[in-house]
Amino acid sequence: MQNLSQVLAASATPESLQSVLNITISTCVDISNALKKGSLAGILGMAGNENVQGEEQKKLDVISNDMLKDALLACPAVRAIASEEEDDIVPAHTDGEYLIAFDPLDGSSNIDINAMVGTIFSLYRQTGDNPATEQDFLIQGKEQVAAGYVLYGPSSMLVLTTGKGVNMFTLDPDTHTFLLTRENVQVAQDTQEFAINMSNQRFWADSMQNYVNNLVAGKNGSRNKDFNMRWVAAMVGDVHRILCRGGIFIYPWDNKDPSKPGKLRLMYEANPMAMLLEQAGGKAHTHTQRILDIQPEAIHQRVAVILGAANEVDKCLSY
Ligand SMILES: O=P(O)(O)OC[C@H]1O[C@](O)(COP(=O)(O)O)[C@@H](O)[C@@H]1O
Numbered sequence: 001m002q003n004l005s006q007v008l009a010a011s012a013t014p015e016s017l018q019s020v021l022n023i024t025i026s027t028c029v030d031i032s033n034a035l036k037k038g039s040l041a042g043i044l045g046m047a048g049n050e051n052v053q054g055e056e057q058k059k060l061d062v063i064s065n066d067m068l069k070d071a072l073l074a075c076p077a078v079r080a081i082a083s084e085e086e087d088d089i090v091p092a093h094t095d096g097e098y099l100i101a102f103d104p105l106d107g108s109s110n111i112d113i114n115a116m117v118g119t120i121f122s123l124y125r126q127t128g129d130n131p132a133t134e135q136d137f138l139i140q141g142k143e144q145v146a147a148g149y150v151l152y153g154p155s156s157m158l159v160l161t162t163g164k165g166v167n168m169f170t171l172d173p174d175t176h177t178f179l180l181t182r183e184n185v186q187v188a189q190d191t192q193e194f195a196i197n198m199s200n201q202r203f204w205a206d207s208m209q210n211y212v213n214n215l216v217a218g219k220n221g222s223r224n225k226d227f228n229m230r231w232v233a234a235m236v237g238d239v240h241r242i243l244c245r246g247g248i249f250i251y252p253w254d255n256k257d258p259s260k261p262g263k264l265r266l267m268y269e270a271n272p273m274a275m276l277l278e279q280a281g282g283k284a285h286t287h288t289q290r291i292l293d294i295q296p297e298a299i300h301q302r303v304a305v306i307l308g309a310a311n312e313v314d315k316c317l318s319y
């Protein structure tokens with residue numbers, strides 16, 4: 001079985017990009033080890049502060065953010081980082097080539113129930129003579145040179161694209177290396193499984209309510225087929241299921257809080273997952289446009305997300 005380094009070398013990934021990916025992913029191995037200790041290491045529970053988006057931080061949000069931040073700032077190829085848990089971007093090396101945006105721990109509400117969480121990352125190549133600024137990060141998702149996540153589940157898995165398809169790797173706990181276990185992942189065009197937080201239904205637009213009502217109506221409605229529903233409450237877990245067995249994932253626009261046009265973050269969640277889905281033959285849109293075409297206006301910007309099986313995303317958008 002090929003390991004991550006062999007796969008990156010075989011696909012002619014530039015050495016500088018390999019170095020940033022290796023640092024990111026080896027830090028995820030450390031996060032995976034920390035998660036395994038859970039309560040024994042006293043790392044569960046609340047940190048007692050809020051992030052810049054007004055969300056209560058868990059201890060593990062802070063710990064995983066600090067681990068990734070320290071490791072990446074020490075990497076000479078890194079120009080700057082942006083994190084869901086940092087107020088501002090953090091410049092690293094002016095002559096570094098890569099900007100990296102990450103969600104250090106996705107699905108934080110799952111931590112205390114010992115359910116799936118993950119780390120999501122997104123890389124852009126950019127050089128300049130001055131220290132990076134927030135403006136430098138406001139690049140369309142289609143410019144990403146690599147994106148992926150590490151899912152901390154029953155086994156820890158890395159899912160990665162460098163723009164040449166999607167590969168899945170499984171962490172070998174004996175050697176602490178990621179081994180290639182699924183190559184060139186493809187998502188089926190059609191599906192009978194959807195993921196959405198139904199408790200928000202009354203806040204959705206009428207069109208989304210109609211679409212989901214028709215899924216729930218199954219064979220008795222206009223779709224003429226029954227649908228199953230799943231909700232991991234960690235985007236990383238829901239996207240992983242879709243990459244493994246298909247489906248559609250939706251975190252739609254809602255009117256719960258007029259200041260937020262969606263819950264998920266463009267730079268740390270929507271863009272990297274959109275690149276993975278498109279690389280696997282699926283689609284990723286907001287209710288109005290392709291996610292990878294969005295011109296970001298701020299690093300912590302939120303967007304509506306509809307991603308997964310291509311025909312089902314089209315069907316949803318047709319409402
Ligand atoms: O509370 P809800 O509606 O189940 O939200 C779940 C969504 O929120 C998130 O957990 C947000 O991510 P963070 O844990 O990184 O804030 C997504 O991963 C997930 O899809």
Ligand SMILES: [Mg+2]
Pocket residue numbers: 103105106107235269
């Ligand atoms: Mg998240």
Ligand SMILES: [Mg+2]
Pocket residue numbers: 061084103104105106107108
């Ligand atoms: Mg998070």
